[in-house]
Amino acid sequence: MNHVAKRARAGTAAVLTWAGLFTVLAVLTGCTGSASFFGDDRAPGEAIRIVPEDGAENVGADSRIEVTVPDGRLERVKVTRTEDAEHEEVPGRIAENGRSWAPAEKDYRLGLAGKYSVEAVAVDGDGHREARSTTFTTLVPKDRFIGYFKPENRSTVGTGMIISFDFNRPVRNRAAVERAIRITAEPEVEVAGHWFGKERLDFRPAAYWEPGTAVTVDVGLRDVEGAPGVYGSQRKRITFRVGRSQTSVVDVRDHTMRVSRDGELVSTVPITAGAESTTTYNGKMVVSERHEVTRMDGRTVGFGGEYDIADVPHAIRLTKSGTFLHGNYWESPDIFGTENTSHGCIGLRDVKGGSSDTPAGWFFERTLVGDVVEVVNSADKTVAPDNGLGGWNLGWAAWKAGSALR
Numbered sequence: 001m002n003h004v005a006k007r008a009r010a011g012t013a014a015v016l017t018w019a020g021l022f023t024v025l026a027v028l029t030g031c032t033g034s035a036s037f038f039g040d041d042r043a044p045g046e047a048i049r050i051v052p053e054d055g056a057e058n059v060g061a062d063s064r065i066e067v068t069v070p071d072g073r074l075e076r077v078k079v080t081r082t083e084d085a086e087h088e089e090v091p092g093r094i095a096e097n098g099r100s101w102a103p104a105e106k107d108y109r110l111g112l113a114g115k116y117s118v119e120a121v122a123v124d125g126d127g128h129r130e131a132r133s134t135t136f137t138t139l140v141p142k143d144r145f146i147g148y149f150k151p152e153n154r155s156t157v158g159t160g161m162i163i164s165f166d167f168n169r170p171v172r173n174r175a176a177v178e179r180a181i182r183i184t185a186e187p188e189v190e191v192a193g194h195w196f197g198k199e200r201l202d203f204r205p206a207a208y209w210e211p212g213t214a215v216t217v218d219v220g221l222r223d224v225e226g227a228p229g230v231y232g233s234q235r236k237r238i239t240f241r242v243g244r245s246q247t248s249v250v251d252v253r254d255h256t257m258r259v260s261r262d263g264e265l266v267s268t269v270p271i272t273a274g275a276e277s278t279t280t281y282n283g284k285m286v287v288s289e290r291h292e293v294t295r296m297d298g299r300t301v302g303f304g305g306e307y308d309i310a311d312v313p314h315a316i317r318l319t320k321s322g323t324f325l326h327g328n329y330w331e332s333p334d335i336f337g338t339e340n341t342s343h344g345c346i347g348l349r350d351v352k353g354g355s356s357d358t359p360a361g362w363f364f365e366r367t368l369v370g371d372v373v374e375v376v377n378s379a380d381k382t383v384a385p386d387n388g389l390g391g392w393n394l395g396w397a398a399w400k401a402g403s404a405l406r
Helices: 174-179 359-365 396-401
Strands: 049-051 066-068 073-083 086-089 092-094 100-103 115-123 129-137 147-150 155-157 163-167 181-186 191-196 200-205 214-220 225-227 230-232 235-242 246-251 256-261 264-270 283-286 289-297 308-317 324-328 346-349 372-376
Touching (some): 073 092, 073 100, 129 289, 147 214, 174 181, 174 200, 181 200, 264 346, 289 324, 308 359
Parallel strands (some): 246 372, 324 346
Antiparallel strands (some): 049 066, 066 100, 073 115, 092 100, 115 129, 163 200, 181 214, 214 235, 225 230, 256 264, 283 372, 308 324
16 A cells, blocks of 8 residues: 655656456555465565566576475466567476476577576465565676567556557667557547656657557667667567556545546445555556555565465556555545555455455456546655656657757
């Protein structure tokens, strides 16, 4: 329930993530509470050990991927390689004793210039589960740069989707790189780019996409000189489709979320938002990830040991810095619609393990990556436009002013 603590907020560039309708548990981020796993005193994240370590860069092709637990057993492991917005699952198997996972191919070699996501779930003898999610990137050949891209190729997204590239090296010739990425839509609409620093380039139209729009992204970066002596290596066509229109307005003062479809109000859901000392950002935020269950640990977002919940249900990421809209089973049902108690996230009533019959489950099942959630009447500032996919908080003129082609 946290957007990064006031002392640790950052609008860092979003990286390409495995997002969408998966049932795998996710990453150490989060909100509030306390939890333990396997009944021991291990620090958060130690129950599931993943190699390479989270956030590792320039990992060599000969490096190994391994997931282990010292006790209990692994229940599920999914390893995905992403390159040029294409996703490929790495075949693997859990050992008979349940303590380790490794690629099925004995001499498996990592692909270069790729991003790997590892999602693991472990369970102890009492049925207590813990999730861990890590990412690492492999070595990009010298003098080459690539862009990690969202949304996923051939996906269906919400009307607020922003096309985002994160480059693995600083781009100095921004005009040449922006010109090499061509975006077309049917029906036709003007799309403009906006640079956030030297390593992130986002694209969007002036207003939300029309439902049913088909979007094509032609990436022609191969041999484009992004910096002196550094050339692009990608040439690819990516497509995605815009689905139905859904927008949700969270009113922190009234403790409600109004969910609208195609301009018609379909439900008003009671919520709890950030407490007075840990308020929720105002502004428009775009769903970038969906996880049926995730772990939320205050240590990862500047809140120390204030909470660590291993099984937060129906978690929907809204910012890079850690703002989620998620199910909450540990608070009294009476607070929803009446009090703001979180560390900055937006909580909906849920049950342990999650249920489609709760407000959180209902909303999760009806949400796409790319849907917009707008927060109003909070005491906090407006979310930064580069904190997640927050670009809708810039007006069209200001957005276009961030293009290198203006």
